[in-house]
Amino acid sequence: MSDRKIIAVVGATGAQGGGLVRAIVADKGGQFVARAVTRNTSSDKAKALAAMGVEVVAGDADDEKSMEKAFRGAYGVFCVTNFWEHTSPDREIAQATAMAKAAKAAGVQHAIWSTLEDSRRFIPLSDDRMPTLGGKWKVPHFDAKGVADQAFRDAGVPTTFLLTSFYGDNLIHFGMGPRKGEDGTLGFVLPMGDRKLPGMAAGDIGPAAYAIFKAGKKFIGKTVGIAGEHLTGAEMAAQLSKALGQEVRHLAVPPSVYRTFGFPGADDLGNMFQFNHDFAEEFQDARNLEFSRGLYPSMQTFSEWLAQNKQKIPLG
Numbered sequence: 001m002s003d004r005k006i007i008a009v010v011g012a013t014g015a016q017g018g019g020l021v022r023a024i025v026a027d028k029g030g031q032f033v034a035r036a037v038t039r040n041t042s043s044d045k046a047k048a049l050a051a052m053g054v055e056v057v058a059g060d061a062d063d064e065k066s067m068e069k070a071f072r073g074a075y076g077v078f079c080v081t082n083f084w085e086h087t088s089p090d091r092e093i094a095q096a097t098a099m100a101k102a103a104k105a106a107g108v109q110h111a112i113w114s115t116l117e118d119s120r121r122f123i124p125l126s127d128d129r130m131p132t133l134g135g136k137w138k139v140p141h142f143d144a145k146g147v148a149d150q151a152f153r154d155a156g157v158p159t160t161f162l163l164t165s166f167y168g169d170n171l172i173h174f175g176m177g178p179r180k181g182e183d184g185t186l187g188f189v190l191p192m193g194d195r196k197l198p199g200m201a202a203g204d205i206g207p208a209a210y211a212i213f214k215a216g217k218k219f220i221g222k223t224v225g226i227a228g229e230h231l232t233g234a235e236m237a238a239q240l241s242k243a244l245g246q247e248v249r250h251l252a253v254p255p256s257v258y259r260t261f262g263f264p265g266a267d268d269l270g271n272m273f274q275f276n277h278d279f280a281e282e283f284q285d286a287r288n289l290e291f292s293r294g295l296y297p298s299m300q301t302f303s304e305w306l307a308q309n310k311q312k313i314p315l316g
């Protein structure tokens with residue numbers, strides 16, 4: 001029997017957790033071994049993990065007991081929620097709370113909670129420069145994660161709070177790629193004016209999280225932020241132009257216009273961009289680039305990410 005310590009990875013079939021599983025598997029002689037947690041152990045993605053030699057177990061964040069079972073015997077757990085699957089901040093908080101309690105009950109020694117800022121610490125609900133959503137949120141998918149930080153503290157689990165950044169992958173999977181305008185030129189919408197947005201490859205979150213586990217107690221109780229680069233929309237458009245070999249213009253639509261785009265979540269994302277814009281300095285300071293590369297030296301820049309992924313970006 002191996003004496004390697006188990007890291008149970010929620011979201012192992014997804015972008016964040018998948019990157020962590022790959023990082024653990026790649027570290028052949030390392031002190032850790034990955035356990036993938038999924039709601040469906042017979043999905044193709046789960047089977048692919050099993051084929052890599054990874055232990056795959058059932059667990060659902062909507063069911064605390066199932067998570068406790070999935071976490072039993074683990075030294076560490078990586079906890080992530082998928083807000084966009086249900087878009088309910090209250091459910092996201094409940095899922096995170098269930099994982100925090102399950103981690104405590106299972107005797108986990110180090111949890112990493114993939115979180116974001118509660119924007120209401122910066123913009124109170126009473127501030128009508130940004131609409132309040134669902135009666136109590138400004139940026140629901142940020143605020144709920146920020147609220148859930150307290151669940152990990154209350155549960156008494158030794159936790160590192162990991163602030164992530166805007167994925168380059170949003171250009172592929174989230175409908176945020178450049179679109180052809182009436183004049184045939186590609187336009188890249190990013191409601192950030194001329195301010196810089198911290199961004200990263202989603203797949204780089206896992207290796208950074210792995211470095212946090214490998215650092216032992218160093219980051220327990222701390223909030224740490226990661227990004228590959230801080231770029232303006234114009235800088236991203238220039239890099240897109242270069243990578244795609246055709247002009248891409250930055251369209252700095254105001255967040256108020258973005259909110260009216262009508263797709264599900266447009267109001268949440270419009271508020272997110274307004275928050276990222278208005279508090280750009282604080283947001284960047286929380287995601288220091290030198291610190292990020294200290295954790296994971298191969299953290300990709302946007303142009304490095306584009307070199308690997310430009311063919312996958314749908315050009316609408």
Ligand SMILES: NC(=O)c1ccc[n+]([C@@H]2O[C@H](COP(=O)([O-])OP(=O)(O)OC[C@H]3O[C@@H](n4cnc5c(N)ncnc54)[C@H](OP(=O)(O)O)[C@@H]3O)[C@@H](O)[C@H]2O)c1
Nearest residue numbers: 011012013014015016038039060061081082083165166167
């Ligand atoms: N897009 C961005 O720029 C960005 C930036 C920062 C943070 N985020 C946040 O990232 C989160 C999503 O992470 P991701 O990109 O890694 O997602 P993803 O690639 O879509 O994968 C979602 C993962 O979550 C798991 N999952 C969902 N509901 C679950 C539940 N009830 N119990 C257990 N596992 C569950 C899924 O596992 P199974 O289906 O196998 O169970 C899957 O592995 C979102 O909350 C989002 O707000 C996104």
